[in-house]
Amino acid sequence: MNQLAKITREQALAAKAWPFEEARRLLARIEARKKAGKPVDGVLFETGYGPSGLPHIGTFGEVARTSWVRHAFETISDIPTHLIAFSDDMDGLRKVPDNLPQPEMLAANLGKPLTAIPDPFGTHESFGHHMNARLRAFLDRFGFRYDFYSSTATYKSGRFDEALLRILARYDEVMKVMLPTLGEERQQTYSPFLPVSPKSGKVLLAKVVERDVAKGTITYVEEDGSHQTVPVTGGHCKLQWKPDMGMRWAALGVDYEMYGKDHLSQAPLYSAICKIAGGNPPEQYMYEMFLDDQGQKISKSKGNGISLDDWLAYGSQESLALFMFQKPRTAKKLYFDVIPKAVDEYIAFLESYHAAETTDEQRLENPVWHIHAGQVPQERYPVSFALLLNLVSASNAHNRDVLWGFIRAYSPEAVSPQSNPGLDKLADFALRYYEDFVRPSKVYRAPNEQERAALADLAARLEQLGDERDGKIVQDVVYDVGKAHNFEPLRAWFGALYEVLLGQSQGPRFGSFAALFGCAQTAAMIKAALNGEFLK
């Protein structure tokens, strides 16, 4: 039961699953710090978030993956860990996002920090605060452990001041790093410091004409052409995105950060700035981007691929976590068809985790150990999700009770929604899948004269059966009716049943279906079909 207690540090140190590989890199970093005589009071993980858009499936992936490394680290070391979820809420709003209320209000506030713009939803202190709350709700929903940091609040608190002043003092070095990465035009006006205009409140991409290291100020050209002097500290200036990341690494002492491949080429810049700001760049891990079924990059504007909500509508959270766990450095296709596979793979990993012959060493390599942070649930899934999906579409089982009837009939061992809540959830996913994908493709047809008479006959016979639950007896009746009405071959009779009643060309054994669905209910269903109610 308590697998966690049996795992030894030696086993964890030898484990090959990628979070352990990462944890060992991190441990080596910390050992080096100890050797250098520097204090080691904790290990800091960071994940970043841009709050001008809602959290999405990638946000989940990044935080989940970082959390797995964190947990792996905790099993090989007693050094305390922290994970910062950092929100870039001081960024100026560059364009009005789609699908938000009050676009004209947002347009009027373009350029201002997100935390200085009213909340278009009207529920929070600012737009930034609103989005931060959404992020936190998102992270809490999945039970992530984290410390939330607001960029605005951190700048204002002075926590970045020391690093900011160092960057001001070593301005030329910063420019030497940054300028080669910029276009010729941008080089003319570039400054790592973006002043927050005392006049307009906007975060300005302004040309800096003077620096005073002793006073800790810069003088820049305002939008109206005047010269303005502001401190670089205390939230009066924000750093450009790339230096911002490096400065933050230095100021907060970040030890570990992941990013998508789109950041890869920028990463050396972050590290260079971090060193200039007096820090030691963190261990970094690049993960690949997701592709759609055509192999194209998933982007919000294209609307290809699937969203987090899509996944969670048809598959479990655990299955999504498993997908994120597997091969982070391979560009994987993320589209609808991978969900059932991920769900069943999760079930398979769960089974093998609990199998008697599985060793603790093997358990450490099993994704479910990571996904559940060592506390792997005992639940069993004797029926696969693939079978459930087949069952629900083949059986027309569009309500839970009927579906559970089929599940019991198919399961090799006793199951119930109470004792198998996970399976019950899968049943819900299967039902939703049915509603969204199977039902719309159904095509009902009207019965011909022969079929009409037979169906009426069958309805009457079913009513006589009352609450008969033996599928065989009911099947005999169905067969009799077909014979009595001279269907040749007899399969035409069954075909008619499916096409008229279920709107599909194939279906479950009809007797079993009627027995589970209820003979009386089935009779009522036949009558409804005869009345043409399915043809609309």
Next chain:
RNA sequence: GAGCCCAUAGCUCAGCGGUAGAGCAUCUGACUUUUAAUCAGAGGGCCGAUGGUUCGACCCCAUCUGGGCUCACCA
């Protein structure tokens, strides 16, 4: 141009140092009072190419070829 990823059965992929695997598809059989489902089994791979390391390589290293993606403006 720079960098990253991928290349294994018809398809989608797993395997990452010790005699080639799964799912789907195909075929055969069993069961079935239609089909489907289910169960059992079969066929199908010079593991992209060439060198190297090794007693031994799909697995490690180098080079090459093909495909894909990311960054080259702004965050």
